[in-house]
Amino acid sequence: MKVLLIRGNPRKTGLTQQVTDRFLKGVLASGADVTDVDAVALAIEPCTGCYTCWAATPGHCIHDDAMKDLLPVVRAADVIVFSTPVNYYAMSGSLKTFIERLFPFFAPGIERSARGYFRNRCRYPADFGRKKLITIVVGSLRHLDTFGPVNETFRLIADSLDMQIGGQLTRPESYLLQFTRSKPKTVRLIEQAFVDAGMQAGTTGCLSAQTMEQAAQSLSVDDRHFETYSNIYWDRAIRMGAAANLASLRECISREPAILMREMARSVDPKATARVRAVIQMDFPDQDLHYRLTVDRGQCDIREQPTPEPDLRITCNASVWVDFMLGQLDLHEALRGRQIVVEGDKALFTRLGRFFPPPS
Template sequence: MKVLIINGSPRGENSNTMKVTRAFVQGMSESADIEVETVTVKDLKIEPCLGCFCCWSKTPGKCVIKDDVRSVTLKILSSDLVIYSFPLFYYSVPGKLKALIERQLPTVAPFMEGQRDYLVNGGHPPRFTAKHKTILISTCGFYPTDKSYDAIRAQFSMICGEGNFMEIFLGEGELFSRRVTQRRCQARLEAVHDAGVEYGRDGELSEATHEKICSHLYPPTMYAHLADVGWGITMEDFRKSDEETIKEVEALGKKIDLIY
């Protein structure tokens, strides 16, 4: 089974999320015969889509931009499983990963006549028979992951089809790179590893396993404290920069004040 990991974190190898992804894939490799390749989005040349629709008209199936995207597209088409590994940024995927996703337009067809399902639901039919499973692995800084990932769930439901992807979303993501929380994070990574073994063996995760790996690491008040002290800056120092911003906005003609 060919597994493609698309690492969408701007932190590359140092990504919190990649710690989770690596543990999962390591587990998979112990129960399934897999060949793994990772593409690191931050290191690739990925221009934003020009919106020219040449890939549907003048140069069908091919984007006019010559950068690293085509090679990733070919890897996606030849994979059996694609794992998107990314941090949550403003309730969505990081911009460069979004650009890579938008540049997949050459792999779908523009025609709508006779495509009732796509016409009714919105969306374009895929051009190739190539099929792969999709797993989304993500960490975020907030505590809960139910509402904050709604936009991601909606987006990938349209891209992959409703229910056609598996999600592993973890809050408290920054704790994976803090020294004081390593013991608990390491235990979680071991559970994720075991989940990978299960997925490699069964092709899915039981509800109990999913709940176990996506549950909270700390109680909310303890997490709030750990998260706040982790920034290494006092509230007073933080506010000094707010005063500067207020002055600059006032110079533009609008009076604003501090809320927090």
């Protein structure tokens, strides 16, 4: 299987690059023959719309640049993969420029596409009819509807060039992929979906519905969590200023009490707390942070505010609690050394591990 990967992402440390690298890992593991092209680095000329490639020099463009060598590679590929960040609900400019330069593959005249639309004639129908198109789109927003336009554009492009869609990988909430410690299992599942997709692309050229669903699965439980987590993320980025990059932010956000505490509340075990009604106060005096967790028969509400008379009060430095939540602290030693101070219902404290399972 010949797989041609075209990357349209300008940021080489970015999240599109990261998930596409995982996809590539899968393609390589499948044993397929891969060509990995960075459309941004190609710096090709844009299509001028002169139609010279249709009439004066059929199949040949006026520009003498990297596309000259790439057009035969596109023709020969069994699977083409377009990878792009979502920019203003669309593909990136570099990928769009690359796709526009595929214009010599059309010939003058009109015919019907597989979807029943009019399109220009396909110059090399034998090469394109068997080709699969797979797309990878990565955006920071949550609502999948907003990824509809870019995905539909790719479907129309495939239809116009007489290619079949082999699968579409959509990754929303891209920044939440940075939550490797507060959402460890879900992030791992998503990352694995991209490797699996690459493997499927390299073997059959078609992605399974299950893999596409796994790649697109939500990292935030609802809109409210997405909004809160995104705002915390960008607030930390602003505070870091010039030091903010994806790696430093991942480290910072992994140890963010505001997120870990919300994940703790969200992960409350409804069975273990089915008959529990209690107010737990967490105080982090070093950061002047106070969380009130109200456990009420299977549910847990969290508020960032102090409570005068909770059933249980836990006081410690935020970093101590973060270490504990991430499994990096011996609780008994921390209690003995009074790094963590527990007041009120001590029996309730001993049951917290059952009420709040580790981050998933």
